[in-house]
Amino acid sequence: MNARPFRLLLVPALAAALCGQARFTDVTKQARLVFRHDAQKSGKKFLPETMGAGCAFADLDGDHWPDILLMNPQPVLYRNNRDGTFTDVTASSGIPRLPRWPMGVAVGDYDNDGRPDLYLTALSGDRLLHNEGRLRFRDVTAQSGIANSSFGTSAAFFDYDLDGRLDLFVANYVVWSPQGDLFCSLDGVNKSYCTPESYRGVSSRLFHNLGNGRFEDATKQAGLYDPTSKSLGVSVLDFNLDGWPDLFVANDTQPNKLYRNLRNGRFAEEGVAAGVAFGEDGVARGAMGVDAGDYDRSGRPHLLVGNFSNQMLGLYHNEGTGLFVDEAPRSTVGRASLLRLAFGVFFFDFDLDGWLDLFAANGHIEEEINRVQPKVTYAQPPLLFRNLGRGRFEDVTMKLGPDLQRPLVARGAAWADFDLDGDPDILLTANHGPAVLYRNDAAPREHHWVGFRLQGRRANRSAIGAIVRIETSSGRQWGMVRSGSSYCSASDLVVLFGLGRDQQIRSVEIEWPGGARQRLTGIAPGRYYDIEELPQS
Numbered sequence: 001m002n003a004r005p006f007r008l009l010l011v012p013a014l015a016a017a018l019c020g021q022a023r024f025t026d027v028t029k030q031a032r033l034v035f036r037h038d039a040q041k042s043g044k045k046f047l048p049e050t051m052g053a054g055c056a057f058a059d060l061d062g063d064h065w066p067d068i069l070l071m072n073p074q075p076v077l078y079r080n081n082r083d084g085t086f087t088d089v090t091a092s093s094g095i096p097r098l099p100r101w102p103m104g105v106a107v108g109d110y111d112n113d114g115r116p117d118l119y120l121t122a123l124s125g126d127r128l129l130h131n132e133g134r135l136r137f138r139d140v141t142a143q144s145g146i147a148n149s150s151f152g153t154s155a156a157f158f159d160y161d162l163d164g165r166l167d168l169f170v171a172n173y174v175v176w177s178p179q180g181d182l183f184c185s186l187d188g189v190n191k192s193y194c195t196p197e198s199y200r201g202v203s204s205r206l207f208h209n210l211g212n213g214r215f216e217d218a219t220k221q222a223g224l225y226d227p228t229s230k231s232l233g234v235s236v237l238d239f240n241l242d243g244w245p246d247l248f249v250a251n252d253t254q255p256n257k258l259y260r261n262l263r264n265g266r267f268a269e270e271g272v273a274a275g276v277a278f279g280e281d282g283v284a285r286g287a288m289g290v291d292a293g294d295y296d297r298s299g300r301p302h303l304l305v306g307n308f309s310n311q312m313l314g315l316y317h318n319e320g321t322g323l324f325v326d327e328a329p330r331s332t333v334g335r336a337s338l339l340r341l342a343f344g345v346f347f348f349d350f351d352l353d354g355w356l357d358l359f360a361a362n363g364h365i366e367e368e369i370n371r372v373q374p375k376v377t378y379a380q381p382p383l384l385f386r387n388l389g390r391g392r393f394e395d396v397t398m399k400l401g402p403d404l405q406r407p408l409v410a411r412g413a414a415w416a417d418f419d420l421d422g423d424p425d426i427l428l429t430a431n432h433g434p435a436v437l438y439r440n441d442a443a444p445r446e447h448h449w450v451g452f453r454l455q456g457r458r459a460n461r462s463a464i465g466a467i468v469r470i471e472t473s474s475g476r477q478w479g480m481v482r483s484g485s486s487y488c489s490a491s492d493l494v495v496l497f498g499l500g501r502d503q504q505i506r507s508v509e510i511e512w513p514g515g516a517r518q519r520l521t522g523i524a525p526g527r528y529y530d531i532e533e534l535p536q537s
Contacts, residue, residue: 022351023401024384024426024438031437032085033078035070037411039432040100045184045191047176047199048101048123050365052343052411052431054154054488057418058107058116061135064453064528066416066492068427070435071102075120079135084419094137099125104412104488108157109462110166111213114455116462119168121152121488124177126170130213145215150202151176154289156484158236158245159460160222161265162514165209166460167218169484171231171249174199186372193366196252196286201230204249223259223266230254235485236465237292237301239274239318243515245465248276250287250305275324276303276316285311286341289413289487293347295356296391297475306342306360306487309369309376313337313345313360313383317391333358333385336395340380341365344413344487348424350440352447352498354474355387361428361487363409379407382428400442409433416492422449422526424496429489448499448525454481456512457533465513468495470523472502499525 039049053071060067065080077093078086101123109116115131126148129137151173157166176199184194203225208218219225224247233250240246244261251257255277259267271277279285286308292301296317303324305314312334316324328334337360344361351357362380369376382404385393397404412429419425423443428436443449450470454463462481469478479495499505508520512533523529 022399022442022444024404025401025441026403026436027084027439028435028437030084032087033068033435033437034088035072035076035435037429037432037435038072040073041432044181045193046178046181047174047194050193050431051101051103052363052409053102053429054104054344054412054486054490055414055427055429055435056105056107056490057414057416057427057492058490059492060116060131062115065420066418067135069105069118070429071105071120071412071488073097073100073102075102077135080418089135093135094132094139095129096127096139098122098127103152104154105490106155106157106168106483107490107493108166108464108483109460110157110168110209112165112461114461116493119155119157119170121148121155121170123151124149126152140213144213146207147217148172148205150205153232154234154484154488156234156236156482157462157464158483159465159513160206160245160261161208162244164456164458164460164514165211166462166464167209168207168215169234169247170205170207171234172202172204172229173232173252174230175202196230201228201254203227204229204231204234218265221265223268226257228254229257232288233290233306233485233487235290235292235303236482237303237480239301240322241300248290248292248303250290251284252286252288253284255284256287256305270322274322275326279311279314280326280329285314287314288343289345289485291346291485292482293356294478295347295358295387297355297477299478301480304345304347304358306345309339309341309364309373313342313358315358327391331391332393332395336385337383339376340383342383343411344428344489346413346415346486346491348415349496349498350384350424350442351386352423352443352449353500354477354498354502355389357387358385358393359383359413359415359426361408361410361413363411363431377407379409381405381407382410404438408436411487412489413486414489414491417451417494417496420528422451443498446501448501448503449497450499450505450523450525451494451496451528453494453528453530454510455530455532457535458516459513459533462493463512463533464493467511469509469511470497471506472499472504473506474500474502494528
């Protein structure tokens with residue numbers, strides 16, 4: 001997975017494009033997405049009212065066009081009409097109402113029947129929904145054996161023991177209930193929202209897939225039980241490149257955790273030794289969302305972490321020795337994000353130049369924060385950093401049109417190419433506010449792309465954990481099919497590559513979970529390929 005060094009191409013042409021008509025366009029209204037998140041505000045300043053919920057891009061009906069799920073007490077499912085619009089099909093979907101304060105969503109085919117299923121998190125009421133086909137779902141939580149009665153947030157399907165069945169990791173936040181709510185105050189008189197330090201942590205959960213639709217709680221057996229954690233984000237990555245999926249868990253005011261897969265059903269926690277547990281000052285930060293990606297083509301996955309305001313984003317570079325170094329403090333990424341409170345974050349190549357860019361959805365939790373900290377606002381614009389190569393980034397948010405510059409109290413964030421034109425689009429949710437769909441009109445026309453939809457046979461059918469490696473004249477890239485990441489959200493399971501001006505693809509290789517390798521020939525830019533794992537001889 002070592003990348004050949006090469007120089008960054010097309011910077012002048014791209015800079016000119018960004019100064020012209022390149023933009024992200026808010027197409028929410030014309031796409032017929034009519035949605036507003038309900039924070040269920042009670043006037044009592046309950047902690048969950050500040051959290052907000054996530055969203056998902058996923059092809060749930062098998063037509064290759066990403067559909068949309070938005071979390072609310074009644075989650076809302078939108079079918080992609082394949083013409084730039086969506087239709088609300090919630091009423092016929094069978095998706096149940098959830099308890100108060102729904103939170104996150106994960107997507108994966110846990111029973112290998114060829115249809116992606118849903119796991120929805122909520123305060124004391126997670127749900128596993130089996131995909132019955134034709135955008136209809138059945139609640140199978142009770143018979144599945146999954147029981148997460150905590151404050152569920154982000155979740156991810158992954159095959160941690162490589163047995164071909166998707167397991168499930170569920171991040172949990174704190175011990176909270178209306179009856180146990182505490183009185184917190186900034187002025188000693190009026191109630192304010194409590195910070196997570198006021199409440200006890202609670203362990204996240206690992207559910208091992210036994211087959212036949214059943215799961216068992218393997219948290220303690222796997223070495224993942226930790227009642228001190230206050231987890232909001234989870235990303236699956238193979239940080240040591242041994243072929244086994246590891247976990248990074250983002251914690252709010254508690255140390256982040258990096259769990260190395262020991263390849264025997266257990267994990268070892270190495271966050272402190274790896275340098276990802278704390279900020280530069282040695283203090284645990286308010287971490288929210290997280291993603292993993294190879295932004296410098298080193299062949300290794302690095303980490304992007306959304307943190308509280310006055311803490312800046314975390315951009316942890318994987319040194320390949322078991323150690324990560326936070327590059328944000330000495331870069332544009334750190335300076336531009338210092339006053340933002342980032343929830344959903346992800347890597348994606350928005351301009352299709354072959355280098356992963358950074359996106360952060362921002363918004364504070366305290367409505368009156370500007371009165372206490374004049375430089376910090378409640379609603380905040382997103383941040384988009386263009387990758388310049390050699391570890392350098394440029395904040396291009398202000399260059400990509402007025403729609404992306406509008407402040408939001410943003411929370412969930414996901415990406416997918418919803419209109420199948422080859423470039424990644426963005427979906428955001430806002431706490432007690434609207435969902436926003438941004439169409440990508442920023443990728444230069446001369447930049448090429450290629451995408452892959454994978455389906456496992458020996459591996460899990462969703463191919464989660466599979467790695468695609470490609471090589472063009474500009475060098476090598478790779479991408480992994482991954483569930484989870486961001487904050488309480490799920491991006492499309494497609495692997496999408498920007499190729500810049502490269503018009504020929506020299507090689508494509510897929511490494512399936514378990515180690516089987518498959519080479520592809522005749523791959524050309526400008527289309528998506530549906531690839532099924534070959535049977536083993």
